[in-house]
Amino acid sequence: MSGPRSRNKKQQSTKRVNEKQLKRERDVKELQELERQIRDFDPKDVTAFSELPISKFTSVGLKQSHFTTMTDIQKASIPVALKGKDVLGAAKTGSGKTLAFLIPLLEALYRNQWTQHDGLGALVISPTRELAIQIFDVLRKIGRAHSFSAGLVIGGKDVQVERDRISRLNILVCTPGRMLQHMDQAAGFEMGNLKMLVLDEADRILDMGFRKTIDAIVQHLPKHRQTLLFSATQTRSVADLARLSLSPNAAEYISAHEKASSSTPTNLQQYYVITPLPDKLDTLFGFLKTHLKAKILVFASSSKQVRYMFEAFKTLHPGIPLMHLHGRQKQTARIDVTDRFAESRYACLFCTDIAARGLDFPSVDWVVQIDAPEDAETYIHRVGRTARFDSSGRALLLLTPSEQEGMQAKLVAKKVPIEKITIKESKKRSIRADLQALCFRNPEIKYLAQKAFISYCKSIFIQKDKSIFKFAELPAEEFAESLGLPGAPRIKFLSSQRSKELKNASQLNLSVDSESEDASEDRGKSQTKETVRTKYDRMFERRNQNVLSQHYMNLIKDEDATARKPDEDEDDGFMSVKRRDHELSDSSASEADTEQRDRNSRPVTTTEIDNAPVSNRQAKAALSKKAMLKYKQNPTKLLFDDEGKPHAIYEFEDEEDFKKHGKAEEQKTEFINREEQRMREVDMVDKAIAKEKRKEKKRKHRERERLAEKDDVSDGYDEEGMEGSEVDDVPIGGGKRKKWFEEEGRAKRAKADVVEIDQPKTLEDLEALSLSLLNQ
Structure with missing residues (x-):
């Protein structure tokens, strides 16, 4: 019976092997056919994804995700990227740039037959966490039929969990900062086999201060890779990044809307209104009251303004659901806000520029910019949250009179068609009194109003384009009153700026005075010169300020402290300088050294240290502990061995000392x-x-067995009834003592064996007793 079974098993295993071999051959033929189709592909008149030369797995993901028709940037960039060339793509916001790089990414790994054992194959870098989450969601939808492992690495999540899994990923979507952290800290994370690098919103990555981070990441990547850069606007910084990341021979620049008459979508209606700064909140509140059945995005320049507007308007109840999104929120809160706003039909989201790039909120009706954007590119990205794909949308920009001329010129230069409108008086509503009452009742709202005022002033002050942002023309008192504050808060950075200006002015006056003094001396005229007193001068002139005042005076005394008499009280010299010269000399010290010490002990205007003259100001500064910290070396920590000799924590041999012990292989063998x-x-x-x-x-076990065999020591006592000194801690009878109920039962059994009789009194009693004993 075993013969036929074994033959059947062999036949089944042979069949499985043949099936696997046929499948491999079929996959190889499909890959070869796919490569041929890509080489011969003509991108002209291609409108649907089904017409692209892509794998069946990607086609299934696109079809199940309801992606059928390609946009302009997808038509132009996907065929080029499929052929393995680097791409620098530019297109309007909302034009489908995400699919333009995700489809070539999946196809590149599929054609290279990438597996989980090959490590990281594709890297996608995004400027914000929200955009990275959105890219990862789209990747999961269109890549559901593939067998690649993908991961999302962003800030705000558990680093250790990411570190344990990052080495097993094939596709990685990340933000720059967290990616660089894992490159430095994650063990076993290799990027030497990377096939594709994608930088989404490249200009925003550089604007947010990630230039050095991106440079560090790119330097660790292999040179033979494919790079895709996408952005809605092309700036000089993007061109610099392209020269660093793209290969100059195979890179192609693709602009889907380069010849378009507008930099924004054609189905977007754009307006701006001139509003004084103190009236902006009134205008915004009136706008919300008249658009209760709309989905609105409100952009502000700082997170503190967003927080204040959300808390204040939430109390005033404009009649529409309110949300807020900014970078100071926790990651879970940010994800929850974006999900709720995306699912809402009517809502208002107060946000910063963190939501201005790449985020796809469906059916946004209005984009309101209560603060002017820093440049025209930021304006384009902000209004790109509405009128995405084939939908329509409207945008409103609030400008102050001082910002109108400069911002309008910038928008015209960027081909942004925008129309000026005016607000009807009947639609306006003043909430200034309500905000003042709210700040009076609620200290937290007042605190948020103060922070919002300071952050807005700082945002205007640090802007580079001074033709638009004119800090000197800000109505500070009126703006503070419009926020509900009784007066304008003190701005610290302005105080520091004024102090710098005063310091520079005093130095300028000093130089002018010195020049005039020199000129007067040449002419033989005497002229007084105003001296500048430093903080060290004021410090040494203080008296009766604290306990150390006399100590400071003793430090600058020019008298020989060694002249104290031996019979003086020791307390008289407390906190005073006993020796001005601390040089230790032996008995063979020369007379020159003695003269040098005498010269140092007498009062002089300048002190000579190493033959270099030092001024009195420098000498006074040298007595300050805080001033001398910059001359000290970095602190070092020592360890002492058993003999008391100090050693550094990390001691390394030089290369020459290492070679003296022999060759490296010999030392390794000897050590092993x-x-x-x-x-x-x-x-x-x-x-x-x-x-x-x-x-x-x-031995102990045998001792216990020996004691258990002795009946006379069953209770743990010797023959004389005394407790054994050698075995009193060893249990008797195999290590188990008798229980109290067992002892009682044994006593009862012993008692049952004894026959109790009465004392015989007569002859009959004796006969009966004899018969009973004989019977037993």
């Missing part, structure tokens, strides 16, 4: 042999100790 011998010796000692323990255990 020495450690093996030491381990054998330690192992022998451990085995001897274990053997002794086993012998002792056996």
Whole structure:
């Protein structure tokens, strides 16, 4: 019976092997056919994804995700990227740039037959966490039929969990900062086999201060890779990044809307209104009251303004659901806000520029910019949150009179068609009194109003384009009153700026005075010169300020402290300088050294240290502990051995000292042999100790058995009734003592064996007793 079964098993295994071989051959033929189709592909008149030369797995993902028709940027960039060329793509916001790089990414890994054992194959870098989450969601939808492993690495999540899984990923979507952190800290994370690098919103990555981070990441990537850069606007910084990341021979620049008459979508209606700064909140509140059944995005320049508007308007109840999104929120809160706003039909989201790039909120009706954007590119990205794909949308920009001329010129230069409108008086509503009452009742709202005022002033002050942002023309008092504050808060950065200006002015006056003094001396005229007193001068002139005042005066005394008499009280010299010269000399000190010490002890205007003159101001500064910290070396930590000798924590041999001990391989072999011998010796000692323990255990066991065999010591006592001194801690009878109920039962059984009789009195009693005894 075993013969036919074994033959059947062999036939089944042979069949499985043949099926696997046929499948591999079929996959190879499909890949070869796909490569041929890509080489011969003509992108003209291609409108649907089904017409692209892509794998069946990607086609299934696109079809199940309801992606059928390609946009302009997808038509132009996908065929080029499929052929393995680098791409620098530019297109309007909302034009489908995400699919333009995700489809070539999946196809590149599929054609290279990428597996989980090959490591990281594609890297996608996004400027914000929200955009990275959105890219990852789209990747999961269109890549559901593939077998690649993908991961999302962004800030705000558990680093250790990401570190344990990052080495097993094939596709990685990340933000720059967290990516660089894992490159430095994650063990086993290799990027040497990377096939594709994607930078989404490249200009925003550089604007947010990630230039050095991106440079560090790119330097660790292999040179033979494919790079895709996409952005809605092309700036000089993007061109610099392209020269760093793209290969100059195979890179192609693709602009889907380069010849378009507008930089924004054609189905977007754009308006701006001139509003004084104190009236902006009134205008915004009136706008919300008249658009209750709309989905609105409101952009502000800082997170503190967003927080204040959300808390204040939430209390005033404009009649529409309110949300807020900014970078100071926790990651879970940011994800929850974006999901809720995307699912809402009517809502208002107060946000910063963190939501201005790449985020796809469906059916946004209005984009309101209560603060002017820093440049025209930021304006384009903000209004790109509405009128995405084939939908329509409207945008409103609030400008102050001082910002109108400069911003309008910038928008016209960027081909942004925008129309000026005016607000009807009947639609306006003043909430200034309500905000003042709210700040009076709620200290938290007042605190948020103060922070919002300071952050807005700082955002205007640090802007580079001074033709638009004119800090000197800000109505500070009126703006503070419009926020509900009784007066304008003090701005610290303005105080520091004014102090710098005063300091520069005093130095300028000093130089002018010195020049005039020199000129007067040449002419033989005397002229007084105003001296500048520093903080060190004021410090040394203080008296009766604290306990150390006299100590400071003793430090600058020009008298010989060594002239104290021996019979003086020791307390008289407390906190005073006993010796001005601390040089230690032996008995053979020369007379020149003695003269040098005498010269140092007398009062002079300048002190000579190493033959270099030092001014009185420098000498006074040298007495300050805080001023001398910059001359000290970095602190070092020492460890002391058993002999008391100090050693650094990390001591390394020089290369020459290392070579003196022999070749590296010989030292390695010697070290291994020495450690093996030491381990054998330690192992022998451990085995001897274990053997002794086993012998002792056996001895105790035999002792217990010997004691259990003796009946006279069953209760733990010797023959004389005294407790045994050697075995009193050893249990009797195999280590188990009798219980109280067992002792009682034994006593009862012994009692049952005894026959109790009465005392015989007559002859009949004696006969009966005799008969009973004979019967037993």
